[in-house]
Amino acid sequence: MDPFFIGAASAVWLGILTSITPCPLATNIAAISFVGKRVGNPRMVMLSGIMYMLGRMIVYIILGAIIVASILSMSELSFFLQGTVNKILGPLLIVVGIFVIGIIPLNLPSFGISQNMQEKVAGYGVWGAGILGLIFALSFCPVSAALFFGSLIPLAVKHNSSLVMPSLYGIGTALPVMLFAFVLGIGTGAVSKIFNRLTQFEIWARRVTGVTFILVGIYYSMIYILGIQL
Numbered sequence: 001m002d003p004f005f006i007g008a009a010s011a012v013w014l015g016i017l018t019s020i021t022p023c024p025l026a027t028n029i030a031a032i033s034f035v036g037k038r039v040g041n042p043r044m045v046m047l048s049g050i051m052y053m054l055g056r057m058i059v060y061i062i063l064g065a066i067i068v069a070s071i072l073s074m075s076e077l078s079f080f081l082q083g084t085v086n087k088i089l090g091p092l093l094i095v096v097g098i099f100v101i102g103i104i105p106l107n108l109p110s111f112g113i114s115q116n117m118q119e120k121v122a123g124y125g126v127w128g129a130g131i132l133g134l135i136f137a138l139s140f141c142p143v144s145a146a147l148f149f150g151s152l153i154p155l156a157v158k159h160n161s162s163l164v165m166p167s168l169y170g171i172g173t174a175l176p177v178m179l180f181a182f183v184l185g186i187g188t189g190a191v192s193k194i195f196n197r198l199t200q201f202e203i204w205a206r207r208v209t210g211v212t213f214i215l216v217g218i219y220y221s222m223i224y225i226l227g228i229q230l
Contacts, residue, residue, distance in 0.1 A: 004161075007155055008165070008168055011155060011166075012171060013170065015090065015168065015171060016172040016173070016176070017100075018144045018147050018148065019173040019203070020205070021143045021144060021202060022143075023139070023144065024136075025176075027136040028176055030136070031129065031177050032177055034048070034132055045127060046182065048181065049178045049182070050178070051126050051133065052129040052133040052177055053170070053174030054132020054133065054134065055137065056137040056170045056173050056174045057131040057133075057136040057171060058134060059097035059133075060166045060167070061118050061166045061167050063148075065162040068162035072157065087220075089217070089220050090217050090218070090220030090224060090225055091221060094213070094214050095217075096147070096217075097210040097211065097212070097213030098214065099146040099150075100209055100210035101214075104204050126170060133174065143206070144209040152166065164196050
């Protein structure tokens, strides 16, 4: 299978996992509540969901493009990474996996938006959903920061992709909101049930992803650092 395709699928999955972890999920719930105010107009609900997704994408594209382009533009650093990226990925994936599972807590300052500010943003209508996407995308929590900076950025550097990978990641982070926007557009009865199932799914998805990161990190470390051929 094409390595770039695998990388692209991984970027989408990292975005989805980011969006359903507890802290980002809270911001997405706020966005869904904002979208839900337009339940009476299914078209507006869907448009709000799309604008929210675009807002998140813009932030991740800009951040990813700046970081990845900066790294790749430094010839010495770029040359160094090309020769050692697999060696770096091994330990990095192990560390990220540990944080994703929650074995070691990581406390980082979080950025939020007050209820008063949300009400002001709501006054902008559909465009307000895009603004919420921009703001909430900057609300990095420990797990989301580990997934973005510790997994997506190295993945984008490895594939020399400063636009595609961050864009796919942004789409992934907004997919749950799009799902709820669709549900709200056709009726509200299934919303709470989906929330409960999504929460249960997140626990196992995060654990499986974390364990996978650790196992892949161990494999990369054995192959590229220790020189063990399996």
